[in-house]
Amino acid sequence: MKLRDLLEGIACEIVQGDSGVEIHAIHFDSRKVGKGDVFVAQRGVSVDGHAFIGKAVALGAVGVICEDVPESLPDGVTVVKVANSSDALGWMASAYYGHPSREMKLVGVTGTNGKTTTATLLYEVARLAGKQAGLLSTVCNYVGDEKVHATHTTPDALEINSLMRRMVDEGCEYCFMEVSSHAADQRRVSGLDFDGAIFSNITHDHLDYHKTFRAYIEAKKGFFDRLSAKAFALTNADDKNGMVMLQNTKARKYTYSCKRMADFNCKILERHLDSMLLLLDGSEVWTKFTGDFNAYNLLAVYSAARLLGFEKEELLPVMSMLVPVSGRFETILSRDGIMAIVDYAHTPDALENVLSTISGLKKDGKVITVVGAGGDRDRTKRPEMAEVACRLSDRVVLTSDNPRSEEPAAIIEDMRAGVPEDACDRVLAITDRKEAIRTALMLAKPDDIVLVAGKGHEDYQEIKGVKHHFDDKEIIKEIFKL
Ligand SMILES: CC(=O)N[C@H]1[C@@H](OP(=O)(O)OP(=O)(O)OC[C@H]2O[C@@H](n3ccc(=O)[nH]c3=O)[C@H](O)[C@@H]2O)O[C@H](CO)[C@@H](O)[C@@H]1O[C@H](C)C(=O)N[C@@H](C)C(=O)N[C@H](CCC(=O)O)C(=O)O
Numbered sequence: 054m055k056l057r058d059l060l061e062g063i064a065c066e067i068v069q070g071d072s073g074v075e076i077h078a079i080h081f082d083s084r085k086v087g088k089g090d091v092f093v094a095q096r097g098v099s100v101d102g103h104a105f106i107g108k109a110v111a112l113g114a115v116g117v118i119c120e121d122v123p124e125s126l127p128d129g130v131t132v133v134k135v136a137n138s139s140d141a142l143g144w145m146a147s148a149y150y151g152h153p154s155r156e157m158k159l160v161g162v163t164g165t166n167g168k169t170t171t172a173t174l175l176y177e178v179a180r181l182a183g184k185q186a187g188l189l190s191t192v193c194n195y196v197g198d199e200k201v202h203a204t205h206t207t208p209d210a211l212e213i214n215s216l217m218r219r220m221v222d223e224g225c226e227y228c229f230m231e232v233s234s235h236a237a238d239q240r241r242v243s244g245l246d247f248d249g250a251i252f253s254n255i256t257h258d259h260l261d262y263h264k265t266f267r268a269y270i271e272a273k274k275g276f277f278d279r280l281s282a283k284a285f286a287l288t289n290a291d292d293k294n295g296m297v298m299l300q301n302t303k304a305r306k307y308t309y310s311c312k313r314m315a316d317f318n319c320k321i322l323e324r325h326l327d328s329m330l331l332l333l334d335g336s337e338v339w340t341k342f343t344g345d346f347n348a349y350n351l352l353a354v355y356s357a358a359r360l361l362g363f364e365k366e367e368l369l370p371v372m373s374m375l376v377p378v379s380g381r382f383e384t385i386l387s388r389d390g391i392m393a394i395v396d397y398a399h400t401p402d403a404l405e406n407v408l409s410t411i412s413g414l415k416k417d418g419k420v421i422t423v424v425g426a427g428g429d430r431d432r433t434k435r436p437e438m439a440e441v442a443c444r445l446s447d448r449v450v451l452t453s454d455n456p457r458s459e460e461p462a463a464i465i466e467d468m469r470a471g472v473p474e475d476a477c478d479r480v481l482a483i484t485d486r487k488e489a490i491r492t493a494l495m496l497a498k499p500d501d502i503v504l505v506a507g508k509g510h511e512d513y514q515e516i517k518g519v520k521h522h523f524d525d526k527e528i529i530k531e532i533f534k535l
């Protein structure tokens with residue numbers, strides 16, 4: 054493939070050298086470059102990729118895409134200056150793989166919470182309706198039936214397009230993907246041909262990366278701003294910032310709501326610990342989900358499926374068949390009636406939603422919460438998470454999530470700052486997560502509920518750069534002797 058064919062749709066400010074040079078592969082990591090490749094220099098969070106242009110050329114790069122042209126380069130290397138290398142990478146990756154997103158109906162889901170649930174359920178809806186589909190999500194990627202391990206919520210542009218090419222080749226008509234705020238900001242999704250975008254909500258998270266809540270909103274809004282006129286932009290009208298997402302988009306605008314007039318509506322008629330009766334688009338539907346937040350997720354799924362052309366009569370029975378995603382409000386009952394709930398709540402809002410759901414539905418028992426916060430992530434959410442846990446539980450065991458490079462005890466200390474004074478005697482701190490879970494389950498009596506929050510489907514715990522096998526559900530079952 055010639056370099057100029059990869060540059061379609063990109064505003065090149067300077068092209069030095071032959072744009073007709075043959076390209077073997079695209080790389081944004083100099084360490085992976087080989088003979089005949091093009092290297093895309095991106096400014097990263099920790100280092101500036103421009104510093105590795107020399108190395109990439111030494112390894113055989115014949116093309117360099119950059120924002121700053123280096124002072125000297127050997128002859129025979131074509132240099133292209135662009136305004137945003139990461140944006141260019143998205144377009145180039147798409148062209149390299151033959152624009153697979155143009156051959157499928159692609160829907161992206163963004164929001165602080167609910168992305169995995171919404172995207173996965175849309176994938177299930179398409180499949181239950183007899184269509185081939187692909188999925189890019191935090192828990193797992195799918196190329197049709199085939200599972201592909203996921204390392205990110207939204208992979209990098211090359212991986213996205215390589216997976217989408219496989220989806221198209223497997224006959225997928227649809228692709229559903231999560232678009233994290235990091236991905237929107239880093240333009241991992243540039244060049245993709247979206248048919249629709251969904252916004253779930255925005256609450257406190259990722260301020261380590263975005264710095265301000267305004268910048269976090271802007272990152273998500275940027276995804277909507279860049280949609281084309283043929284796409285739909287579907288937003289949650291009940292979220293404070295829901296309508297902001299529609300302000301500057303060229304896409305067709307739609308809203309969903311459980312509280313006000315909107316294009317798509319839903320009302321919760323009955324709430325149970327293992328089910329919910331919804332009035333969805335005017336029809337009663339029993340679902341296998343719990344929690345008002347899941348009514349929003351289901352409504353978003355239903356609305357997007359309608360916008361994709363699925364008929365109401367076909368959709369309603371499918372909505373009843375859907376089951377929760379792994380590690381999202383998963384219940385495990387002990388032989389003597391203690392209920393453990395494993396949930397991926399790792400933000401203050403998610404924790405508040407899950408604990409409010411539990412308090413609203415529990416019988417007489419007490420609620421014990423085991424919770425930690427991830428290392429190398431937003432520190433300011435730590436005290437807020439502890440405050441929510443204390444306010445909505447009878448007892449709290451503060452513990453580790455994925456400490457990553459941080460000291461586990463220091464993260465717990467950050468959380469402790471949010472424990473109200475009058476709650477101190479109800480709070481324990483146990484660094485070892487397995488011991489924390491064991492202690493909470495030992496404190497519990499029949500009819501009590503133990504929420505184990507934060508890690509959901511994860512089957513590892515990352516400590517000092519090493520991922521150790523760790524699975525909340527497995528540990529609970531072992532302690533319950535199930
Ligand atoms: C903070 C963040 O988003 N980091 C992502 C980012 O890496 P980075 O900016 O740190 O890269 P860097 O190390 O500064 O390097 C800059 C550039 O120089 C290049 N380089 C670097 C070294 C070298 O020797 N040669 C070289 O060419 C790098 O390849 C890169 O292109 O770009 C990388 C390549 O795409 C990602 O793998 C990496 O994800 C890291 C591992 C990560 O943990 N990301 C998390 C925070 C993340 O993205 N999470 C969201 C979900 C969030 C949510 O819950 O909503 C996700 O989508 O998964």
Ligand SMILES: Nc1ncnc2c1ncn2[C@@H]1O[C@H](COP(=O)(O)OP(=O)(O)OP(=O)(O)O)[C@@H](O)[C@H]1O
Nearest residue numbers: 165166167168169170191206346381396397398403
């Ligand atoms: N619509 C929602 N509103 C608020 N909280 C939600 C919603 N849906 C799910 N949650 C809570 O957030 C947790 C994570 O849900 P989910 O995995 O669907 O979100 P996500 O946006 O994909 O998260 P991540 O950013 O980690 O990929 C759930 O376990 C639940 O506690």
Ligand SMILES: N[C@H](CCC[C@H](N)C(=O)O)C(=O)O
Nearest residue numbers: 399426427430454455507508
């Ligand atoms: N996508 C989220 C997941 C957080 C999950 C939690 N278990 C943690 O490790 O902090 C993030 O990378 O911030």
Ligand SMILES: [Mg+2]
Nearest residue numbers: 168169191206
């Ligand atoms: Mg997710």
